[in-house]
Amino acid sequence: MAHHISRRSFLRHSALAGTAILAGDSLADVFTHPIGSSPRALPADLAVVSGSNYYDATVRAVELMGGIQRFVPRGAHVGLLLNSRYTNPGTFVKPEIALAVIAMCHKAGAAQIVSLEDTSARYWRSETVSAEHREYLNAIRSPRAHRAVLIRGGVNLKEVDAVPDLLECDAYINLPILKSHKGTWFTGALKNLMGAISDRSNQTFHLGSEPSGDRDDYAFLSQSIADANLLRTPTLSVGDATEIIVQGGPYGPGPVRNYRTVVASIDPVALDTYGAGIFGILPEDVLMLRHAQEHGIGTTNLEGLTIIRESL
Amino acid sequence: VIGNARCAAILSAIWVALTAGTPSSSPGQGISLPPTVGEWTRSDSVAIYAGRDLFRLIDGGADLFFEYGFVQAFSAEYTRNPDRSATTELYEMESPAAAYGLFTSFTVGTGIAVPVGQDAVMGEGYCIFWKGLYVGMVTVASVDSVSGPMLLQLAGGLETEIRQTGALPGLCTLLRKAGFESRNMVFVRGKLALGSQFPRAWANSLPPANGVVGESGACRYLILEYAGTATASISLRAAAAEWKKLQLPVTLDTGGTWRVQLGEEEIAVLEQLGQYVLGVAGVRETPDVLLSHLRGALENR
Numbered sequence: 001m002a003h004h005i006s007r008r009s010f011l012r013h014s015a016l017a018g019t020a021i022l023a024g025d026s027l028a029d030v031f032t033h034p035i036g037s038s039p040r041a042l043p044a045d046l047a048v049v050s051g052s053n054y055y056d057a058t059v060r061a062v063e064l065m066g067g068i069q070r071f072v073p074r075g076a077h078v079g080l081l082l083n084s085r086y087t088n089p090g091t092f093v094k095p096e097i098a099l100a101v102i103a104m105c106h107k108a109g110a111a112q113i114v115s116l117e118d119t120s121a122r123y124w125r126s127e128t129v130s131a132e133h134r135e136y137l138n139a140i141r142s143p144r145a146h147r148a149v150l151i152r153g154g155v156n157l158k159e160v161d162a163v164p165d166l167l168e169c170d171a172y173i174n175l176p177i178l179k180s181h182k183g184t185w186f187t188g189a190l191k192n193l194m195g196a197i198s199d200r201s202n203q204t205f206h207l208g209s210e211p212s213g214d215r216d217d218y219a220f221l222s223q224s225i226a227d228a229n230l231l232r233t234p235t236l237s238v239g240d241a242t243e244i245i246v247q248g249g250p251y252g253p254g255p256v257r258n259y260r261t262v263v264a265s266i267d268p269v270a271l272d273t274y275g276a277g278i279f280g281i282l283p284e285d286v287l288m289l290r291h292a293q294e295h296g297i298g299t300t301n302l303e304g305l306t307i308i309r310e311s312l
Numbered sequence: 313v314i315g316n317a318r319c320a321a322i323l324s325a326i327w328v329a330l331t332a333g334t335p336s337s338s339p340g341q342g343i344s345l346p347p348t349v350g351e352w353t354r355s356d357s358v359a360i361y362a363g364r365d366l367f368r369l370i371d372g373g374a375d376l377f378f379e380y381g382f383v384q385a386f387s388a389e390y391t392r393n394p395d396r397s398a399t400t401e402l403y404e405m406e407s408p409a410a411a412y413g414l415f416t417s418f419t420v421g422t423g424i425a426v427p428v429g430q431d432a433v434m435g436e437g438y439c440i441f442w443k444g445l446y447v448g449m450v451t452v453a454s455v456d457s458v459s460g461p462m463l464l465q466l467a468g469g470l471e472t473e474i475r476q477t478g479a480l481p482g483l484c485t486l487l488r489k490a491g492f493e494s495r496n497m498v499f500v501r502g503k504l505a506l507g508s509q510f511p512r513a514w515a516n517s518l519p520p521a522n523g524v525v526g527e528s529g530a531c532r533y534l535i536l537e538y539a540g541t542a543t544a545s546i547s548l549r550a551a552a553a554e555w556k557k558l559q560l561p562v563t564l565d566t567g568g569t570w571r572v573q574l575g576e577e578e579i580a581v582l583e584q585l586g587q588y589v590l591g592v593a594g595v596r597e598t599p600d601v602l603l604s605h606l607r608g609a610l611e612n613r
Contacts, residue, residue, distance in 0.1 A: 085371060086370075086371075087399070088399075088438075088451055089436075089437055089451075180508070181372070181373075181508075182373065182375065182376040182417070182504055182505070182508045183372055183373075183375045183376065183504055183508075185507055185508055185511040187372075191372075194372070199367065199371075202371075202372070203364075203367060206367075206372065206374075206375050217503075218503050218504060218507055218516075221375075247418070247420070247421075247422055248418045249373070250370075250371070250372055250373045251370040251371070251373035252438070252451070253418075253435070253437070253438035253440065253449055253451045254418060254422065254435070254438070255422045255423065255435050255436070256436065279511075281511045282512075284513070285511055285512050285513050286511070
């Protein structure tokens, strides 16, 4: 069953979700109540699919976005940015979500998938991978070495070292996990871009604007993330809101809540606005979102968007 | 030929140059992760991350550690039969208060208290403890009915390697004595910890300082301790200027209490008390009641 969610309802329900987050309430429960419904208008701007089968939920979320063919034409080179760096529970994208996206890209006729950040072999070990999927995984190419690229319109950042494939691929698919983050309060699609940027450049985001390297510069970090997203807006973002760390992120350990939800959008700001809501955080309180909106990367105003939610 | 005094000065300068930027020589030196802990065996060498090397271990998560005062971290995997593994990390901080703050930032409002070190919390698949200069974090790869006792054995074994304990931050002691629940408070030392506990623009407009962020009843509160009365006053005024810039609906009453309307019923109230800035957010009149309670705790110290 699909429901459209207004911004007002979303924020009200998000606030409930946030205050209940450590008490163990599930996002699915929070959104179970009918929140007004109207005729389905595909493709969605934001697709929210809940279910215990994360692979199927991912496939359905992309279908609600108009299907993978909308984003990956036959013969396309796909850049995949997968948050897989950490190992603590709730800190990395579930492999089945990544597998679903990879399989869909192949079935759409992608010529090549390039990983925009190195993925360790360990990442796939927790997942039982079929022979077909194993073939897909083996065909994924590693990213090329970072090189300096200019950021037009950046406030803090004028240049970073980024994976060239990020700019050159035909379709850039962003696979973040929506989780707690001590530096930006929560992390999702926008911050995940740092995975395609060199550690050396990323550290300048964290070092702050002062020559002394003020490590507390949340404002500088937030602006830098927004600036970096001027490099390229994802063709599609698929966010993992299944088993996510709700405190102690991004690395953990910490409490993990299972919201059994996959969220997809072409707008990384809207997706992160939704993600912030999971944590009960208002978008206007998150500098990263505010600056990204100022750059025209996306919108925090969900009211005008078609948000379709389904439970499998 | 150089005189003794000049020689001493040169040696001193060389010593300063050599030690600049290196991890501090702390009382904790010599601590590491032992080869065995009960039935657990360390399966690899101990990786040590000093200073900015921490980025290699936890990437963007490192910022919070630096804010609190990070010195070095020890990391290793442990295994035990049958087919169990655990990741252990021991973080050495610059002071017991720094370590306690980091501990609270990770554990506030979560898990169950367990008897490891000076304070410890166990959640599903992990245990985090504080003792002296150290915060230990132990995570098991798989969670089931026996992983809890196994975690405790490993965390308990690591804790005994740490000889020295440390004192709680004074503000935390004060609040505990006044009846505030320690499990619901975080000792903060900067913007990141404050922001991650209190992700609201009105709170984050306050200049950073040591303090406590907590929850009491349906309200959230913060107390920031500035260097003196004048600094606290300047800080509150700076925050007020920021609120105006952000166009937050703010009023100042005749008693010197600032009120920020956050929603139809939710309100934040803030005031200065000597070197402290106190803030409480909640609905209707509850913030004023808690503010009064906090004021009482500080005045009776």
